[in-house]
Amino acid sequence: MEGDDVPSPVDLSDPEDAREWERTAQARPGRREIFEAFARELGALGRRPLAVLELGSGPGFLAGHLLGAVPGLALTLLDFSAAMHALAGARLGSYADRVIYVERDFKQPSWRDGLGPFDAVITNQAVHELRHKRHAATLHAAVQGVLKPGAPYFVSDHRFSPGFGNERLNMTLTEHREALFDAGFSEATLVATAGTLVMYRAT
Numbered sequence: 001m002e003g004d005d006v007p008s009p010v011d012l013s014d015p016e017d018a019r020e021w022e023r024t025a026q027a028r029p030g031r032r033e034i035f036e037a038f039a040r041e042l043g044a045l046g047r048r049p050l051a052v053l054e055l056g057s058g059p060g061f062l063a064g065h066l067l068g069a070v071p072g073l074a075l076t077l078l079d080f081s082a083a084m085h086a087l088a089g090a091r092l093g094s095y096a097d098r099v100i101y102v103e104r105d106f107k108q109p110s111w112r113d114g115l116g117p118f119d120a121v122i123t124n125q126a127v128h129e130l131r132h133k134r135h136a137a138t139l140h141a142a143v144q145g146v147l148k149p150g151a152p153y154f155v156s157d158h159r160f161s162p163g164f165g166n167e168r169l170n171m172t173l174t175e176h177r178e179a180l181f182d183a184g185f186s187e188a189t190l191v192a193t194a195g196t197l198v199m200y201r202a203t
Contacts, residue, residue, distance in 0.1 A: 004132055004134075004168060005131040005132045005168075006131050006132060006166060006168050006169050007131070008129070008131065012058075012080075012081045012083070012084060013080065013081045013082070013083055014083065015083040015086070017083075018059065018081060018083035018084050018086075018087060019083075019087070021058070021059070022058075022059040022087055025058075025059075025061065026061060029194070029195035029196070029197075030194030030195030030196065030197040031061075031194075031197070032194075033192065033194035033195075033197075034124060034156050034192060034194050034197050034199055035061075035062055035065040035066075035124075036065075037156075037191060037192035037194075037199050038062065038065075038066060038122060038124070038154060038156070038199070039065060039066055039069040039070055041152070041154055041191060041201060042066065042070050042073065042120060042122075042154075043069070043070050045119065045120065045152075047072070047119055048071060048072030049072045049073075049074050050070065050072050050073050050074065050119050050120070051074050051076070051118050051119050052066075052073060052074070052075055052076070052118055052119060052120045052121070052122060053075075053076045053078060053115065053116070053118045053120075053121045053122070053146060054075060054076070054077050054078065054121075054122050054123065054124075055078050055106050055121065055122070055123040055126055055139075055143075056078070056079060056106065056123055056124075056125075056126025056127075056129060057075075057077035057078060057079045057084070057085075057088060058079060058081075058084050058087075058088070058126075059084055059087035059088050059091060060077065060087065060088030060089075060091040060092050061091075062122075062124050063075050063077055063088065063091075063092055063095075063099065064091055064092055064095075067092065067095045067098060067099070073098065074098050074099075074100075075098060075099050075100070076099075076100045076102060076115065076118070077099060077100070077101050077102065078102045078103075078104055078106065078111065078115075079101075079102075079103065079104075080103065080104060080105035080106070080107075081103075082103055085101045085103060088101070089101065102115070106126075106130075106139060106142075107130060107135070109142070111142070112142055112143075112145055112146050115146050116145070116146030116147065116148075117146060117147060117148040117151070118146055118147055118148065118151065119148060119151055120147075120151055120152050120153070120154065121143050121146060121147055121151075121152075121153045121154070122153075122154045122155075123154070123155055123156070123157075124156045124157075125156065125157055125158070125197070126157070127139065127155060127157045128157055128158060128169045128170060131169065132168050132169065133168060133169060133170065133171045133175060133179070136171065136179040137179045137180075137182040137183045138183075139183075140153070140155070140179055140180055140182075140183030140184075140185065140202070141182075141183035141184055143183075144183070144184060144185070150203060151203075152201050152202065152203050153180075153185070153201070153202045153203070154191075154199065154200070154201055154202075155176070155180070155199065155200045155202065156192070156197055156198065156199035156200075157170070157171070157176070157197070157198070158170045158196045158197060158198075159171065159172060159173055159176065159196060159197070159198045160172050160175075161196070164196055165196070173190070173198065176188075176198060176200060177190075177200070180200060180202045183202075185202040185203060186203065187201075187202065187203045188200050188201070188202045189201045189202075
């Protein structure tokens with residue numbers, strides 16, 4: 001039920017809140033290892049050019065890492081927040097010819113209109129921004145509509161465990177996999193863990 005959704009403690013569409021999130025995010029445990037896992041997995045696809053969509057791209061931290069690490073990568077960055085896109089644009093200026101910005105909310109069914117098909121879709125620490133884990137399978141299912149046949153979907157987010165996380169927002173390892181299977185993916189492989197973060201490859 002909608003009333004079970006967990007309110008966000010910040011308004012990421014507000015420029016001040018977006019800058020504060022940007023200031024603190026990089027210090028969070030596990031992010032560097034997960035960024036490297038994304039680069040490794042995308043690089044292993046061996047495609048040039050490589051057209052990738054990032055959902056919930058924020059201020060461009062992951063994008064900056066990947067653009068520097070994966071030759072031939074072209075990124076479409078989707079985020080609902082103009083303030084986040086502004087921060088990303090400042091960070092990624094030297095890669096301007098390899099980045100497209102799309103201001104849309106992936107909570108809305110129309111987010112994928114006119115997008116794709118992509119060689120891969122990625123998302124990092126954004127699925128919990130659906131504000132309840134029961135929405136995850138719906139988002140994952142929509143992703144299939146913008147992927148090329150057989151193309152991978154890479155999903156990273158926190159995992160719930162005793163003593164960490166909100167059980168309405170954060171999924172256990174089993175729940176992460178089940179959400180991908182419920183969305184229609186036939187395979188969901190755990191490819192990286194770092195701190196409280198986990199990363200799956202779904203096809």
